[in-house]
Amino acid sequence: MEVQMIGGANPNPMNGHGNHHHVVTVATEAARDWSSVVHRRLGQRPTRLKHSAGSYSCCIFKVPGTLLELNPKAYKPRIVSIGPYHHGKEYVHMIEEHKPRFFSALLARTRSFGVDYNDYFNALASKEEEIRDCYSEPLNFGSSELIEMMVLDGCFIIEMFRVIESIVTPEPDDPIFNMLWTFTSFMRDFLHLENQVPFFVLQTLYDMSKCPADPQYSLVELTLRFFNYGVQRPPDVLVKYYGVADVKHLLHLIQMSLINLPPESPREFDDEYLQLVRSVTKLRRSGIKFKPRKCDGWLDIRFNNGVLEIPPLTIDELTSSFFLNCVAFEQCYCYCSQHITSYVTFMGCLMATADDASFLSDHHVLENYYGTYPEVASFFNDLGKDVGFDIGRCYLAGVMEDLNRYYRNQWRVRWTGLKRKYFGNPWSLISALAASLILVLTFIQSFFALYAYVRPPRS
Structure with a gap:
């Protein structure tokens, strides 16, 4: 819109002279075109993603x-x-x-x-x-x-x-x-x-x-x-x-x-513990053990009494391709379950590093035909990036809450660290037993020496 001043240059209304000033609004050609532009844009239909x-x-x-x-x-x-x-x-x-x-x-x-x-x-x-x-x-x-x-x-x-x-x-x-x-x-x-x-x-x-x-x-x-x-x-x-x-x-x-799971009983979750889980390395520090679970499918993961049971997974080119495309489907189609997205997110949390993937393979939870262990860990971590994930509606929400609750028990973490440090291998165990034996013998020797001093034998 263009504003023009028509008349003299003195705008002071107190001026007694007879100069009259008029403000005139002139609609330019560009302004008259806005309506056609808007109607043309509003009439266009999406060419990349349909409204339906x-x-x-x-x-x-x-x-x-x-x-x-x-x-x-x-x-x-x-x-x-x-x-x-x-x-x-x-x-x-x-x-x-x-x-x-x-x-x-x-x-x-x-x-x-x-x-x-x-x-x-x-x-x-x-x-x-x-x-x-x-x-x-x-x-x-x-x-x-x-x-x-x-x-x-x-x-x-x-x-x-x-x-x-x-x-x-x-x-x-x-x-x-x-x-x-x-x-x-x-x-x-x-x-x-x-x-x-x-x-x-x-x-x-x-x-x-x-x-x-x-x-x-x-x-x-x-x-x-x-x-x-x-x-x-x-x-x-x-x-x-x-x-x-x-x-x-x-x-x-x-x-x-693949969704061959028993029905879950309803439960309320504690937001303090309902979070993504730690890696295998960190969970092991709190005493959590890992073992393969015998069942008909990949998804039925259980956690009981400090043991995380995971059905064996064979990861190769076919299963990795299926995971990628199935996660993409679940991200786009809101009318299907999100079980595969939940599963790969959980496994990605466990396998933060190549050592985590190697440990799961050594314990028969993971059978690797995909590549090196760094490649396996990278695959699961990349798969979880930029993925929408509602942890409250995840079918593994109960497992995650129980794992985090167990993991955060500090006394258990310290006791497990102590066992790992002093009883993690036979030589550490032998050294600890020898030190304990020496300590006991020293205590006995000190006791009898003190006893003899307090109550000397009668002549």
Whole structure:
């Protein structure tokens, strides 16, 4: 807005001369444009994160930048793109060329009972809006391109499951199944957060392509059996999850299948002790012992009578990739549990240094195929950075409170330090016993000398 003075230069109203002064407001061209700028900005829609990304239906996200900075390669698929986020990228082009071949083999079987390619495409075309709602970012694909992607990617996953379970026999010289490295790569890529398709897409394609002579596995059962080659669990544990409902995608299903915990009785927590726990080294100073816990899963950690029982964890490239992507999923999707985030945060607190990781490995709590112990400790510590974590709602809150309460008992800390110093090894023990024996003998000698002086023997 521009202000101009019109008239003489003397503004003094007491001046008796007849000079009149007027203040005139003039709206410039730039001021008249503000309304159009505001309306244009208010009319723009987000292109990176949709407004509906916080809804229950939206479950497939781009990994947050704060997590991506710490380990950018961990969230990118190695050999296969599933869904729209990495579609068409050069680093997944090799397998992309094989997807039509898998779909053609599936069609050759399903045509025998009247299901052709039109049936698959039409079935998913009717769900296009529902599919788009599952992704947190706008999808710059037309209808036909998106549906083609869903059909080819979904059928590729299902055929992979069937081949591994020997429901379908591949060609004798199929290069994908004759190279050992591809299987672990597929398993890892199928569990990337950015590499997902909605589970209802897979379910629709699976139901349509199921041959009457095939084993009557549910898709959930077939999926769990496939991933059990990498994260092995007893069959009776898997059976509990064959009927699980409301699965969002493959990563969500594996996350749910790991939460095999008994119900916790409600309790009130003391804020003074409900804090993150100390490292293994510091906890040992207070007398806390560590031992592996025999149970069916990673998450069921217990603390009783000074003993912290942790289910054995095998850390390798597959489990580390799963942890990274599952934590990212739990950070983005507020409608699922935060069990994996709680677990890796707890383990990161324990393994503050390489010595902590080495100690857990020596006591059969950790089986390390990931790298050096400094790399293992660094992995868990980096994973906990910039992660939202509500300790009051954590399933390990009771364990943390009990650990901290036990740790802060100063008399126990001092007694444990004394035992470690004087009885930590056989030579220290021998030295302490020898010193004690000398002290006792000296006391006896002094006693008798004093006694003889006070009450000398009668002649």
